[in-house]
Amino acid sequence: MEFAAAWTYQNGTPGPLMAAGAADRALRPGLTVAICTYQRPASLSRLVDSLAAQERTPDALIVVDASANSATEDVLKAHACLPRVAGAVVYIRVIESMRGLPKQRNLCVRYVDTDLTAFLDDDVVLLPGCLAEMERQHRLLGNQVVGVGAVIEGDAAPTRLWMLRLILRMVPSLEPGRYYRSGMSTPWRFQDIEDDVVPVDWLPGGAAAWRTEIVQRLGFRTAFSGYAQGEDLEFSLRARRYGALYAVGGARLLHLHEPSGRPDSFARGYMAIRNRYQIHRIGVPDRTWKDVAWFIYAWTVDTVLLGRHLIRPSGGLQVAMEVSGRVRAAYDLLRGHS
Template sequence: MSFVNGLTIAICTMHREDDLLKCIKSIFRQSVFFDNYSSELIVVDDGALTKEYLDKIERFSSGKCPFIYKKKAKKGLIHSRVEAIRAATYEVVLFLDDDVELEDGYLDCLLQTYSSDQEVVAVGGVNVLQKEGFLGRLIKQIAGLTSRNPGRLSFSGFGGSMSLWALQEETFTSEFLSGCNMSFRLGTIRNIAVPDWLEGYSLGEDLYFSRHASRHGKVLVNPLLRVKHYESPFSRQPSSHTAYSRITNHYNLLRMDHRRSVSKFKIALSGLFLLASSVGKPQILKGYLKGLLWAAVSGS
């Protein structure tokens, strides 16, 4: 066993006050954890939380762990992540989306997973609300958007196999974690660079962080680490912008990964167009088309 010295819980938020409060309540319901481990809560704000609201968080955290508030000047999720890393004190940093709720025992189980093996550098959990039928998984697998192996990206670099995570019974190694609840040993991400293409909405930054951490040791997903990710509609980019980023950012991730061919990305694009067309989403199709034109101009 390798003792972990404590946990930094980091929540990056923007204009989701109600969701954030639910998330924080779920953290502090796990009171036994705070009796056994040193910890801190960092909230990095891309919005405008009021003093009254921050006082409310302070009351929840009082007697359990220090609360640190960071008001960020530079917009974008990845910059919020970096801000939290700079402020973090403890060996493990857990990033939570502001629209998740932790199930009981999450925090204890997380640090026990790290303590079991010094080579573990990153650990993530599963979203119990993410469900997909067999037919949907099959279509995405054929299109190159998912893998049959829950711990592997698809051949075109997408993380669709995440839909299999809640079905697993044992901890497994993974090439990637889910950004809604992912954690890292601080030393492995302390000096992580911020590429230009991850500015703004930062879609795909969880794959980027996971790939960076995997150079230092084991990346695990523990299905006992369970969250409910509600995917709040508030403070999200328009669907066309998100679709555009889904293509351009994954294209850039592929160019960093020599194990996968950028040319296979075209197969996945066909699948994305087919799925968007089948549900009648013209704004998403518009974003995909714009991203495809960008990729064609950028070359491989």
């Protein structure tokens, strides 16, 4: 496989990237952190700082970079924490045909040799004890669990928008971390999980630790290309067939949303409908016409609610583009272009 750049750093020594291990190789006990990044050198550097400060640093760190230049690579190579951030560091910068979150994550897993893999977004910051607590809960729960997620710090109260969605029956409840047959998933933040371990239907893609064998078996769906909105939900719904998913209240991190490397408003709106429909089609067991009707109702109303922002003096153009993206996705789905 051709890479734009690839190297390793282990025991204080840089070296060339070795070939990926066989798919059926034995996995050793341990924890690998996998980070997929795109044009965010400063964010990645900040995340590496927080990784190096963890009481339990990862056994390996794998970074798959889709950037068009070497800025992120240069920052990582020069990072003062590189010698102590992990037992081994693997860096790969992919060519254009390999860009996209699912493709990058699938590539990461090919180089993992530990039984647990934690996927982190490049714009998060781990709070003390985060990695250790995710691993501890995995070991404690054993084979009954396939994945656990860290809790993103934030407001635990439901917003007015979510209260309105509940009133309009777009969702049957605001229980956190659930996926409903309307095709809507409730955020985790509606409950202060504290130190509890709470069962959920989905894990956030940028703050979750999975059993590596499950990720290698299932893979991330590459039909969700590029930014791949909703890929974490889609993967979670497939993975939970093999075991439980839990939110770990004792594992905390900050999500410092980085504006760069994100799709424009039209693309975001298009993915909101197109990807959610694909998830609904695949992820809802025994799906009936009533489920499809509920999906259409929920997302039509949600788009109308989004349109209320058009009356605001600022941001109206971005909202109009997002609504246009949703309408275009619905049109394409009706024409059979899924």
